[in-house]
């Protein structure tokens with residue numbers, strides 16, 4: 001870490017200002033004393049000398065990072081200082097007047113300027129990196145956050161700065177020999193066995209990797225957002241197994257090539273590839289899914305996410321209520337990245353369920369491998385949970401996707417979307433209740449035949465119109481977080497970590513015991529408490545939803561290997 005820090009400090013030297021296109025404006029300019037300001041900040045990172053700015057870069061791509069500050073008229077001509085800061089992992093580095101970067105301890109009195117001026121001019125353009133590839137100097141798998149600030153003698157003690165920094169993602173190295181390839185064709189011999197689990201060591205355990213594999217015509221703004229969102233997510237949640245995300249436009253020319261890659265990457269034990277290719281449904285509808293199931297964990301986890309809704313909606317941007325086609329496209333690029341994070345979370349959930357931290361081995365319940373039929377509701381008995389209740393699986397994934405995308409980009413639409421979803425949910429509950437159908441979170445435990453609660457299992461026989469597993473499940477997570485701040489750790493990491501040990505102690509009921517261990521109450525008691533909460537007036541329900549600020553500053557500990 002120290003050596004890497006020095007490498008960064010040495011190579012990020014000052015560069016002469018050159019002419020470049022104006023980078024995008026940063027929103028959220030703030031002043032330390034709360035006054036309004038007309039000053040503006042711009043920043044961007046580019047792989048083509050400022051021709052086009054992007055969020056995410058490959059390990060060995062040479063990039064430029066440009067910052068521009070427009071100083072408000074009343075401060076021009078006064079003496080002042082320009083400050084530049086880079087947040088790398090958990091450390092701030094400030095640029096000194098020689099152009100080198102020094103660690104900063106967050107104390108204002110030790111903050112030193114990059115430029116000190118007797119008379120501030122109207123505008124400053126500063127190049128932070130000039131054709132620099134970050135990966136080879138030891139900076140990769142990270143999001144760099146770049147802040148700019150200045151002060152003026154006109155407002156003593158005030159600091160004008162970018163509240164929302166420029167985020168630049170530098171990907172880990174993605175080698176073609178790893179991505180979209182089988183790592184094993186079957187489970188290796190177990191390292192050990194007990195009465196409940198078989199335990200395995202995998203060759204990739206010390207070096208899990210993240211791959212985003214793009215197939216077909218996918219606009220770069222989408223693939224960049226997805227890559228950056230996933231990179232950010234793995235930094236936050238931890239990565240314990242390889243993950244292959246497939247992002248595609250299903251109108252691709254060579255579908256066979258794509259299906260072949262998917263079949264190879266997500267091979268089932270000893271399944272002939274030709275059989276997988278034969279059984280893969282045709283790629284003619286938009287779909288998204290992800291996981292790291294008990295059958296294929298030897299190759300890690302993965303997801304598939306098609307972007308075709310992005311094209312379909314573009315024709316209807318006016319009808320769909322967007323101000324322009326561009327606004328629609330921007331919304332969908334973010335939404336697709338959010339869906340990718342949701343699907344990644346499914347792989348994260350399952351990877352942690354199998355992982356035994358003490359043993360440093362992955363354990364698969366023998367009953368799952370050898371008697372999968374005993375988990376299935378073949379006769380629609382509607383009485384069995386598979387892995388974990390569906391509302392936990394989907395609800396926590398939806399919560400995590402919103403939470404992580406909000407942290408990644410606090411200016412995004414996540415909070416607004418959660419509120420829209422709540423209104424649809426409350427309307428659905430109201431309509432059901434009015435005809436004597438009482439909805440409970442507990443109705444949404446089951447893996448299969450979820451449609452039963454949409455008619456046969458509710459006394460009215462009329463289907464419900466709520467997305468119980470997603471929306472009610474996400475609000476259950478929101479409720480848990482509000483109930484106890486520590487529950488954020490439980491929702492994102494610990495419930496999943498505890499599952500394996502609890503499953504070993506209580507076969508087929510790990511989900512129930514893990515809930516109680518993680519959140520400190522039984523799942524049955526939680527249903528009673530949460531069902532009562534959802535009957536409260538809308539404003540009381542909405543009052544527990546965290547603000548963007550609270551989400552941005554919330555912390556939790558990633559899963560460790």
Ligand SMILES: [Zn+2]
Nearest residue numbers: 342346394397
């Ligand atoms: Zn899902």
